[in-house]
Amino acid sequence: MRRTVLLAAALVALSSSPAYAAYPYAITRITPAVKARIMGVSYHTGCPVPLRSLRYVRLRYWDFRHRPQTGELIVNRDAAGSIVRAFRRLYANGYEIRRMRLVDAYGGSDYDSIEADNTSAFNCRFVDGTHRWSNHAFGRAVDVNPLENPYVSANGTTSHPRSRRYVDRSRRRHHAMILRGDRTVHAFASQGWGWGGNFVGAKDYQHFSADGR
Secondary structure (H helix, E strand, O other): OHHHHHHHHHHHHOOOOHHHOOOOEEEEEOOHHHHHHHEOOOEOOOOOOOHHHEEEEEEEEEOOOOOEEEEEEEEEOOOHHHHHHHHHHHHHHOOEOOEOOOHHHHOOOHHHHHHOOEOEOOOOOEOOOOOOEOHHHHOOEEEOOOOOOOEEOOOOOOOOHHHHHHOOOOOOOOOOOOOOOOHHHHHHHOOOOEEHHHOOOOEEOOEEEOOOO
């Protein structure tokens, strides 16, 4: 109970600037407790970014029952402010998110995190099928409601069966779907973040990144 009270106080205290007066959030360095959770899971030897360049972010979101929840993300320190501003706009717009946990809750498995419809950011991994670091490995990308916003290959398929109903983006089949030009896309675009729904060929509708990749 005491920990919950302290966290709530910290969230309010760190959101005291006028721009975030009604939106609680906290940005901290990677503490020993968080380090213990991610070492050997989402973070490991050879990662392209040092721990000192990452930040642990807690912020408010609406869940699928439109109840306020506090989620957690790890992002690059140079992306922390923009990610808070984007999610603040999502919150103001009433956009709902199923859950927001570190990918470490799923053993660092991107597939399992997606199956849980988990919104997540940092994960020290390669782009699937390559030896090229993903933007997630730098803490400069986030995947939002990935089941309703799947990765769709150039041939129109997705590897997650529950996402197949959302491959067709001609209309909104679920309130969490992210469609071209909607307020969710604009929330990230306002921070200079690109959307995977604009990729040529394969589409990554869940994916937002600081450099558009």
